[in-house]
Amino acid sequence: MDKSEKKTTRRDFLFTTSYTVGAVGLGAVIWPLIDQMNPDKAQKALATTEVDISQIEPGKSITVLWRGKPVFLKRRTQEEILEARSVSLDDLPHPEKDEERVKNGKDEWLVMLGVCTHLGCVPLSNKGDYKGWFCPCHGSHYDVSGRIRKGPAPKNMEIPKYEFVDANTIKIG
Amino acid sequence: MSEQEYVPKSKAGKWFNDRLPLLSLASHLTDYPTPKNLNYWWTFGGILTFCLLTQIITGIVLAMHYVAHADLAFASVEHIMRDVNYGWLIRYIHSNGASMFFLAVYIHIFRSLFYGSYKSPREIIWIIGLMIYLLMMAAAFMGYVLPWGQMSFWGATVITNLFSAIPLVGDSITTWLWGAYSVDNPTLTRFFSLHYLIPFLILGLVVLHIWALHVPGNNNPVGIDIKKPSKDTVPFHPYITIKDAFALLLFMIIFAGFVFFAPNVLGHSDNYIQANPMVTPAHIVPEWYLLPFYAILRSVPDKLGGVILMFGAIFILFVLPWLDTSKVRSAVFRPIYRQFFWILIVDVLVLGYVGAMPAEGIYLVLARVGTVYYFLHFLVILPVVGYLEKTEPVPLSISEPVLSGSADYSMAKKDNEKI
Numbered sequence: 001m002d003k004s005e006k007k008t009t010r011r012d013f014l015f016t017t018s019y020t021v022g023a024v025g026l027g028a029v030i031w032p033l034i035d036q037m038n039p040d041k042a043q044k045a046l047a048t049t050e051v052d053i054s055q056i057e058p059g060k061s062i063t064v065l066w067r068g069k070p071v072f073l074k075r076r077t078q079e080e081i082l083e084a085r086s087v088s089l090d091d092l093p094h095p096e097k098d099e100e101r102v103k104n105g106k107d108e109w110l111v112m113l114g115v116c117t118h119l120g121c122v123p124l125s126n127k128g129d130y131k132g133w134f135c136p137c138h139g140s141h142y143d144v145s146g147r148i149r150k151g152p153a154p155k156n157m158e159i160p161k162y163e164f165v166d167a168n169t170i171k172i173g
Numbered sequence: 174m175s176e177q178e179y180v181p182k183s184k185a186g187k188w189f190n191d192r193l194p195l196l197s198l199a200s201h202l203t204d205y206p207t208p209k210n211l212n213y214w215w216t217f218g219g220i221l222t223f224c225l226l227t228q229i230i231t232g233i234v235l236a237m238h239y240v241a242h243a244d245l246a247f248a249s250v251e252h253i254m255r256d257v258n259y260g261w262l263i264r265y266i267h268s269n270g271a272s273m274f275f276l277a278v279y280i281h282i283f284r285s286l287f288y289g290s291y292k293s294p295r296e297i298i299w300i301i302g303l304m305i306y307l308l309m310m311a312a313a314f315m316g317y318v319l320p321w322g323q324m325s326f327w328g329a330t331v332i333t334n335l336f337s338a339i340p341l342v343g344d345s346i347t348t349w350l351w352g353a354y355s356v357d358n359p360t361l362t363r364f365f366s367l368h369y370l371i372p373f374l375i376l377g378l379v380v381l382h383i384w385a386l387h388v389p390g391n392n393n394p395v396g397i398d399i400k401k402p403s404k405d406t407v408p409f410h411p412y413i414t415i416k417d418a419f420a421l422l423l424f425m426i427i428f429a430g431f432v433f434f435a436p437n438v439l440g441h442s443d444n445y446i447q448a449n450p451m452v453t454p455a456h457i458v459p460e461w462y463l464l465p466f467y468a469i470l471r472s473v474p475d476k477l478g479g480v481i482l483m484f485g486a487i488f489i490l491f492v493l494p495w496l497d498t499s500k501v502r503s504a505v506f507r508p509i510y511r512q513f514f515w516i517l518i519v520d521v522l523v524l525g526y527v528g529a530m531p532a533e534g535i536y537l538v539l540a541r542v543g544t545v546y547y548f549l550h551f552l553v554i555l556p557v558v559g560y561l562e563k564t565e566p567v568p569l570s571i572s573e574p575v576l577s578g579s580a581d582y583s584m585a586k587k588d589n590e591k592i
Contacts (some may be wrong), residue, residue, distance in 0.1 A: 068355035
């Protein structure tokens with residue numbers, strides 16, 4: 001090979017185009033192999049659940065399964081709502097007002113994923129230092145609004161997308 | 174590999190060996206010159222090979238009867254226990270085999286730490302060994318999920334949620350791992366597939382591990398380089414094979430003790446309750462062999478920080494050959510390192526103990542102290558001790574006894590520098 005000649009040759013062009021086409025082809029083959037592991041159509045089809053809430057007394061809660069995860073539906077008492085709203089945002093690791101976590105005018109209903117934001121365990125209700133929920137796995141304490149107060153969890157328990165279909169029915173998802 | 178060329182005696186053997194030198198390989202493995210002072214801590218390589226083969230054989234049998242489906246898995250495991258001929262035996266060997274595998278691998282790893290087997294020129298052996306260890310943990314974790322009991326389900330939930338700590342893409346990765354919006358049937362089926370795959374990956378790495386070992390040859394209790402073959406070595410067969418076989422026999426007695434007399438003592442009774450996504454057991458713990466890392470995870474009050482430290486505790490071992498600055502391999506001649514070695518053992522045992530306890534009060538304090546010390550050992554103590562420590566005289570060969578007196582000491586020093 002003549003080293004002094006640095007001109008781009010026909011061979012360089014063929015190498016570059018071959019590598020490029022090869023890389024695109026490889027990517028096109030790898031992507032289906034990766035994406036097949038994402039949730040399939042059957043999983044996505046289970047994306048909504050309707051719940052009858054007419055039987056829930058104030059202060060009580062029920063747990064339903066939505067997308068394989070427990071959802072807490074809690075009908076809170078006035079004292080609990082007042083308590084949740086009296087907390088200063090400065091005391092919260094993940095500041096969120098209680099009003100932002102419930103539907104306007106439906107303040108007594110707290111609908112949230114019963115999944116600890118640390119590592120995914122189901123917290124126990126009416127436990128912990130803040131009378132809300134306590135996660136037994138790694139000791140996270142949540143308040144009556146499901147907001148993280150103490151422990152390793154980084155965020156408040158998640159509020160899923162939901163709506164009131166009528167006065168007695170909630171549709172989650 | 175410096176043995177002279179092997180020539181099969183028979184004509185057929187020669188014909189075959191010229192085309193595929195398997196007989197040469199067998200000859201290399203039989204004659205392989207091994208340090209004559211290897212003690213019983215060196216028998217765990219053979220024991221680990223036995224463990225791997227036991228898991229593969231019992232695993233293949235279990236897969237003939239197991240059903241990887243969220244609705245059927247739990248019942249199919251009970252079917253194995255009650256209906257399948259000798260199913261109870263095979264499953265108990267497999268489940269306790271995992272524990273015995275880890276027991277042996279921890280002894281093997283600490284052997285390497287004590288005698289400096291990870292040091293030059295054996296870094297690649299060490300790194301391949303760590304890759305095997307990582308795959309073992311992955312296989313053990315996924316295998317523990319398959320019976321679809323409460324501990325299976327919630328262990329899987331907690332471990333997969335570790336990935337959700339990754340900034341930005343964490344949640345997408347977790348969903349991708351699950352194949353659902355929580356640990357569910359798609360998670361179980363892929364774990365089964367991977368659980369079946371990993372042992373064969375380990376087998377491949379074991380071949381590389383032994384190949385890399387056979388380049389410099391075994392380290393030994395005095396940790397010096399030796400001539401091979403010489404009066405310091407013995408052929409692998411029959412000297413080492415018989416010693417390994419005897420140690421394996423003792424190991425199998427302990428193994429059988431667990432299988433027949435205490436098959437569930439290392440497990441958790443909650444795993445005999447079928448998985449329920451609505452209820453987390455009051456106290457979830459991983460299997461005993463993962464407890465020290467679990468303690469490190471829980472000792473950090475921050476989610477991402479805990480995950481980073483937990484994985485860091487394993488990955489720090491990959492750079493261990495470069496963190497240890499001492500040129501002397503064996504702790505036998507390292508009076509200061511020797512003491513820190515035992516403190517590390519105690520530290521890891523304490524971490525294991527607090528990993529099994531609730532993360533509160535004194536246990537949390539102990540976990541934090543233990544975690545700090547663990548990293549201190551590798552990041553500060555090892556490099557510093559290597560520089561400051563006055564090592565004891567190292568013998569010139571295995572056969573030559575170390576004589577007291579200054580004359581030998583000067584020679585020993587010279588050898589010391591050579592290593």
